[in-house]
Amino acid sequence: MARWPALIALLLASHALAAGPDPAAGEYLFRAAGCANCHTDREHGGAPLAGGRKLATPLGDFYTPNITPDPDTGLGRWREADFRRALREGRGPDGRHYYPSFPYAAYTHLSDADIGALWAYLRTVPPVRQANRPHALPWYLQPRPLLVGWKRLYFHPGSYVPDPRKDATWNRGAYLVQAVAHCAECHTPRNRLGGFRVGLYLAGDKAGAEGGLVPNITPDKATGIGRWSRGELIDYLKTGMRPDGDSAGGLMAEVIDNGLSRLTPQDIEAIATYVQSVPPVVHAVRPAEAKSAQDEFEY
Amino acid sequence: MKRQFSKAVVLGGVLACFAAGAMADDEDVIKYRRNVMKAYAAHMAAAGAIVQGKVKGSPAGHAKALEATTKDIAGMFPAGSDFGETNAMDAVWSKRAGFEKRAKDTEAKAAAFAKAADGAEAAAKFKDLSESCKACHKDYRKEQK
Numbered sequence: 520m521a522r523w524p525a526l527i528a529l530l531l532a533s534h535a536l537a538a539g540p541d542p543a544a545g546e547y548l549f550r551a552a553g554c555a556n557c558h559t560d561r562e563h564g565g566a567p568l569a570g571g572r573k574l575a576t577p578l579g580d581f582y583t584p585n586i587t588p589d590p591d592t593g594l595g596r597w598r599e600a601d602f603r604r605a606l607r608e609g610r611g612p613d614g615r616h617y618y619p620s621f622p623y624a625a626y627t628h629l630s631d632a633d634i635g636a637l638w639a640y641l642r643t644v645p646p647v648r649q650a651n652r653p654h655a656l657p658w659y660l661q662p663r664p665l666l667v668g669w670k671r672l673y674f675h676p677g678s679y680v681p682d683p684r685k686d687a688t689w690n691r692g693a694y695l696v697q698a699v700a701h702c703a704e705c706h707t708p709r710n711r712l713g714g715f716r717v718g719l720y721l722a723g724d725k726a727g728a729e730g731g732l733v734p735n736i737t738p739d740k741a742t743g744i745g746r747w748s749r750g751e752l753i754d755y756l757k758t759g760m761r762p763d764g765d766s767a768g769g770l771m772a773e774v775i776d777n778g779l780s781r782l783t784p785q786d787i788e789a790i791a792t793y794v795q796s797v798p799p800v801v802h803a804v805r806p807a808e809a810k811s812a813q814d815e816f817e818y
Numbered sequence: 819m820k821r822q823f824s825k826a827v828v829l830g831g832v833l834a835c836f837a838a839g840a841m842a843d844d845e846d847v848i849k850y851r852r853n854v855m856k857a858y859a860a861h862m863a864a865a866g867a868i869v870q871g872k873v874k875g876s877p878a879g880h881a882k883a884l885e886a887t888t889k890d891i892a893g894m895f896p897a898g899s900d901f902g903e904t905n906a907m908d909a910v911w912s913k914r915a916g917f918e919k920r921a922k923d924t925e926a927k928a929a930a931f932a933k934a935a936d937g938a939e940a941a942a943k944f945k946d947l948s949e950s951c952k953a954c955h956k957d958y959r960k961e962q963k
């Protein structure tokens with residue numbers, strides 16, 4: 520008898536599945552993940568999601584692909600299973616391995632339902648005919664089988680498993696940070712093989728995305744954002760204004776404008792809860808001189 | 819006549835040299851604008867605490883200071899001040915028209931904030947100004963070092 524509620528829940532869930540994934544839910548995730556930021560060449564006035572934005576990295580220049588439903592240059596001929604495999608396994612429909620410049624190391628942690636919703640949304644965007652530009656990589660990084668080795672070292676596939684010791688808000692935040700918004704992709708420094716450096720989770724990078732500085736966002740008081748109150752972090756994620764009155768710029772301003780500022784207050788609070796819970800890491804990314812000026816600033 | 823003309827050229831050249839000498843050194847310009855930007859940030863943080871109700875008071879003084887010091891933002895980024903200790907992106911100079919448009923927008927938003935009464939109106943104008951700062955930083959400033 521005690522099984523009835525579970526059975527009813529199962530029936531309801533299967534009904535929800537039968538109704539099909541919801542493109543609106545997919546659009547919400549699409550914004551939270553910031554897909555359009557990389558897949559649009561905004562600087563050169565490129566069409567939305569038609570790709571072509573250059574991602575300059577120490578390993579070479581990657582050019583993002585067209586993810587509109589155009590049949591010849593985009594994802595028009597893909598099936599949902601292809602999309603699922605791209606996100607979950609980092610592999611194309613033809614089986615080739617993707618470079619981790621596409622953040623599948625994060626997207627692999629998405630739930631099945633969320634991948635379905637994202638796919639449903641991507642089918643609704645206007646197709647744009649624009650051929651992909653090949654990556655500009657040194658010859659020794661061009662053989663894709665190398666990526667098998669990279670994946671063995673650094674890739675941990677599988678959807679997010681909630682931590683039963685933590686509450687729902689924390690788990691939602693962890694899911695958003697780790698799987699959807701893929702914060703660590705920029706905020707965790709990498710080694711020379713492009714893997715995350717051990718013990719520096721979210722601890723920032725002196726020369727990170729686009730050669731710029733990426734701040735330490737762990738709760739360390741001296742080098743991270745440990746002096747920020749919960750309210751200040753929430754305000755920053757919503758508006759881009761830091762506690763010292765400065766405004767976000769560069770890539771983070773894109774992330775806030777196109778993504779975080781459109782999330783529900785609950786999701787922003789969940790992200791703040793999770794980010795403030797990660798282990799503080801002492802990792803100075805700013806030059807000492809500017810840092811002392813900044814410290815002075817915080818009082 | 820010709821002689822007079824060449825005299826004029828020499829005089830003009832001498833004057834130009836004086837003018838260049840009188841003009842601030844590029845490094846000084848960079849230091850100056852960094853300090854002005856810090857002042858903006860400090861006034862924004864202070865005004866923000868008031869409009870959010872964290873502390874009592876009126877944001878008017880901060881708003882007026884912002885209005886008074888944002889009259890010519892683009893002027894703080896003259897040609898030649900694009901090296902060394904600056905987080906300004908090359909786009910400040912290579913996409914000048916876009917940059918000047920953003921700078922003008924910030925000037926207008928600061929003026930609107932200074933005109934606003936206290937309360938909800940000030941909070942709304944404050945938010946507009948903050949958005950304008952971010953919009954310019956998005957395209958024209960590297961992450962702060």
